[in-house]
Amino acid sequence: MLKRQFDACLIRPGDIPASRDDLEVVGAFNPGAVATGNGNEVALLVRVAERPREQRAGYTPLPRWNVDAGEVVVDWVADDELEVVDPRIMQQKRDGLWRLTFTSHIRVVRSPDGRSIGAIDDTLFVPQEMYEEFGVEDPRITRIGGTFYFTYVAVSRHGAATALASTTDFRTFQRHGLIFCPENKDVVLFPEQINGEYVAIHRPNPSSPFNMPEMWLARSPDLVNWGRHEHFLGGAGSWDTGRIGAGTPPIRTPAGWLAIYHGNQKETDPGVVGAYAAGALLMDLENPAKIIRRSPEPVLTVTAEHERVGFVPNVVFPTGIVERGDSLLVYCGAADSATGVVELSCQELLVTTSGTEPGRYI
């Protein structure tokens, strides 16, 4: 585990005004983050999860985005009509459909220096398409030229797919449709073309028990259409046996493309989510499918209180990265509730020793 040179909880749910009086914010987490080029400013796209404030004995309120009405509506479902899957998910007995107990939108938050919060903008990126009826989640931002592209998870009755949008000002947004069909999450874009092609890391989640947790790579001429899928990285078999997926978008270093990814341990108890941690990856500059090194141990584990306690305890989930001289500011979702930032030394991340053994994290 690397030394955290700086560590702060940037945003808690109570910091974000609800989008409507009858909803309360239960999470402000899993942020995309990018340097805007305006001094030290960092723009964050924060996933805001809301649930109805009202409670009714014997009923569970299940919010969803009504595409026609253009707003959140709430279905009140009798508790005995629902099966609890985990704290976030209920299954409707009548049709087997999974429902979320909250709905997410994306909010623009500005940081003047990357280490503290400034304005919480009024700008909301809310669901619009039928593929977003259960929310838009977990944006990851990559600046390509003068445009900020972000992938996000579009959740609906059809599953969790990944969509692409872009902005130049974080006030207006352009949608580019679903780029990876269900089930696919944790998509990050490389910041430039490599050998004339855009590259993404994605995380398909197939139904077949053939599959172990693994990340894939895809290539594109235009960011909208993707092909030449190839297997990229599976779990190393220790801390990342349950899930594995891209975390921060890759950044270019002289040694290779550097990225931080997440994993968690497989839990055999149903409904129990294993602790999340993060590892580091170094990829070949010319062919990122070629992994030069990966950290033998996590570089981030659950440490701070806001990572230990929350809606889903014991989650540190890196989703954004900003370079600051020799340091990296890594933005993380914490316990599916809050947004944290951790400062790491880029040099240590690349070459630091691991414990008492001489070696390299990555």
Next chain:
Amino acid sequence: MLKRQFDACLIRPGDIPASRDDLEVVGAFNPGAVATGNGNEVALLVRVAERPREQRAGYTPLPRWNVDAGEVVVDWVADDELEVVDPRIMQQKRDGLWRLTFTSHIRVVRSPDGRSIGAIDDTLFVPQEMYEEFGVEDPRITRIGGTFYFTYVAVSRHGAATALASTTDFRTFQRHGLIFCPENKDVVLFPEQINGEYVAIHRPNPSSPFNMPEMWLARSPDLVNWGRHEHFLGGAGSWDTGRIGAGTPPIRTPAGWLAIYHGNQKETDPGVVGAYAAGALLMDLENPAKIIRRSPEPVLTVTAEHERVGFVPNVVFPTGIVERGDSLLVYCGAADSATGVVELSCQELLVTTSGTEPGRYI
């Protein structure tokens, strides 16, 4: 169900010479089919499933393609190290990996008239990539300009993905990589660009129990890179509650794009595969995402003996279609063993009445 104007079992496993002396052909099924433009000739790409001939008491032979060696190798696994999933699939207890009891390649078969078999070519399309270690399966051919493109399922420890290849002569083939990542099968291409874009129907199979069986649509500038995924069609809730997926590539009719798709009924008994049947779809010529009509009942159900009896009983699985005047020759996999052809009237398919009720199949 439509009247079969002609109905034949074209190819049985015994008709195909094994690719090697120590293997036996157990299936010659799920064929791609296309008119070559050479008179009435139809070219078929037939999936050939083989298994080791040798038997050893207490052991199961599990074949796989060894990419480095460029040939099939056989792993002999003790029976008590395996869990039987269904007749086709074993699960290795030590690592949870699913294995197939056979391996598939693709074979070129020529029909002089579409209704009988001529030459069984020596041309084999065999696995080559790591994504094909457990076989290449279920080709679907679409002629676009002078090139025959075919999608096929690439099966490996990473799941079942869909790849694209092409040929102009059915002797040499060009691979275009994986176009849809795991888990995705039953991909068919439309035969021309629609509003400047290629269109495919695909069938993601996500892990999330959000999902019901459903087909999706994607669009592409170049057949290799795909985006703008959209939900296309789910099960109608009767004969197609278990699985649903594209069957034949769509053909243009004045009334719209016509395609035959497959479905089966959900079986609650583990290891039991429900009977397959096929329905018909008519899609808008300008926007195939818009479904004009779908058949209220199957247009093909299991009828012939070769559809009833085989490796997986009770499967009729349409995979190819050729227009012959007012008729359609529909090529089908039968019971995961044989290849059949059925002749249907295009007019009846479009407008026939259903049972005693006035109506339209599609």
